[in-house]
Amino acid sequence: MFNFITLRSLKNRAFTSLLCILSIALSVMLYLGIQRVRKGAEDGFTHTISQTDFIVGAKGGALNLLLYSVFHLGSPVNNVRMSSYEEIKNLPGVKWTIPMSLGDSYKGFRVVGTDQNFFEHYRFRKDKKVELIEGQIPNGVFDVVIGAEVAKRLKHKVGDDIVLTHGIQSEGLYHHEKTPFKIVGILKNTETPIDKSVYVTLHGMEAMHIGWETGVPSDESIDPNRYLPENLEIKQITSFMVGLKNRIAILKLRRFIDQYEAEPLMAIIPALTLQEMWQTLSYVEKVLTLVGLAVLLVGFLTIIIALYTSINERRKEMSIFRSLGAHPWQIFGLILYESFLLVFFGIILGVIFLYGFMVGLKPILEAEFSLFLEITALSKDEWSFILLLLVIAPLIGFIPGFRAYKNSLRDGLS
Amino acid sequence: MSFLKIESLEFKYPKGPTILSIPHLSLEEGQGLFLYGPSGHGKSTLLNLIAGVLAVTSGEISIGETKLHQLSAGKKDKWRGDNLGYVFQQFNLIPYLSIFENIMLPCQFSKERKLKTSDKEIHELIERMNLSSFIHRPVKDLSIGQQQRVALCRALVGKPKLLLADEPTSALDEKNTTELMNLLKEERAKNQLTTIFVSHDLRLKPYFDIHHSLVDLNQSKLSDSKMEAQNV
Known part of the structure; x- marks a missing residue:
């Protein structure tokens, strides 16, 4: 009814x-x-970065370390010595590390100096790997791989030569004109900050700063031999990511890093910090x-x-x-x-x-x-x-x- | 044994004066009662009492085997659905139902009435009421005369024991009035249908066996205005 x-x-x-x-x-x-x-x-x-147990950087704010290492926002207060990195990298519980060297930009996009570990071990959205849609990962000193967004916005192709800019201001004053890089690969879209980044090798990062010891480019011509990888000495990086063999070691290793004697370092657990940040x-x-x-x-x-x-x-x-x-x-x-x-x-x-x-x-x-x-x-x-x-x-x-x-x-x- | 029997009936609203007082009224099965008189003499109160919508304050109303004054409100509602046909003065139809759906409405509310009738009987009834040509049309397509025929038809579906009609011709012209009255007369004769018909149109008197003036019937002598005030 x-x-x-x-x-x-x-x-x-x-x-x-x-x-x-x-x-x-x-x-x-x-x-x-x-x-x-x-x-x-x-x-x-929270899935911008996955499977990374630690991010290690100079002592400072946890949020700041997360922001500049993962989101490429802001800048570090200090660097990490290469010797410290090497020591932690070779600790028994460590499975892999990804070094990162930041501080330069390309037309507003951040330049990240890293090594092949980034392409091998970096994960986002649980288990997604960084992949190339074209070309190969950077190998030579002046090789560069660009993120999907960079490629799309600037209409770059593999084979293009680009000149990176010193500093991270979008309108940097000085350009690394003597050391142009060649695009060797384009990354697949990830919908993470990776898309808006440009990746070079740690050697490349070192090489383009030769003659910049005073903070500005020198007028002297540089001996091309100095650009050979075997002649490039990497002294410091900005921060690095750590993957452990066994999660049980987290607390122990964290204490080790936080109390590291050679220089003041700190380790954050990205999943936790991301969660805290989301809470805010x-x-x-x-x-x-x-x-x-x-x-x-x-x-x-x-x-x-x-x-x-x-x-x-x-x-x-x-x-x-x-x-x-x-x-x-x-x-x-x-x-x-x-x-x-x-x-x-x-x-x-x-x-x-x-x-x-x-x-x-x-x-x-x-x-x-x-x-x-x-x-x-x-x-x-x-x-x-x-x-x-x-x-x-x-x-x-x-x-x-x-x-x-x-x-x-x-x-x-x- | 009378079919409808009212004995020492009194009705008043709580804390109000007595509105209706009927010492005695009875009807044999199949008889038609014509109630007339100006409005405001407890007409709608009486109909609501017989229909079991209002409860008596004191006294008895029996219809057939049912002692209405002893039933709970819920039982009275069921009894009404099963046994009563009711025709209003006007606006008898649900505007959003088709003519046929309006006619069949009693069967939606009462299983008993649904069981008591068949499709064949209903279609014969519709035929007799001259409604077959527009049973599937919407209500708004009908004239008032046609609407009252639908209302009568609905009141008769499922063979009710008692038909109450509350001035059903007051909105009709002479031709439609005559048509409706003749149809009612035929149906009543066919089914031995006991009927209470309220109207102030004294020309309709001859259609019924018993005639009462409400003014005489109701011993409570409240003026119209007082009655209205009680009803609000």
């Missing part, structure tokens, strides 16, 4: 019903969408969730208003139902069922919207915001949210329902 009447009644007020359904659909889509974007942003952020951004999350809930509230209010205003127009209708044997509680139930159905259809439409938008916006989110949204089935949390809405749904019919109940008691058959 309820289905027979309610469906036709809602159809009769198609426009208002549709608006109610739409407002619920939009709020459901927005709420679930916000949660997914939030999750995607968090995952994307959690107010954004809360605001977004609050916005989603507010929109939902507006959706519910729309239904209450729509049903409530319809109650007066439908007094005669309720009277007819009464004459046919409907109990006032059935009239009440009828309104509750209407609000339930509106929310129910709203949720279905909202979920359809959600997936529609995810499919539609996926490429844009990935390209513009480096945001990865996996199109997955509804999660357990999302199902509980929907279930909660379905429980609340008939409750929002209470106010108009009670009004209809009282009306039908008072009106009787008239």
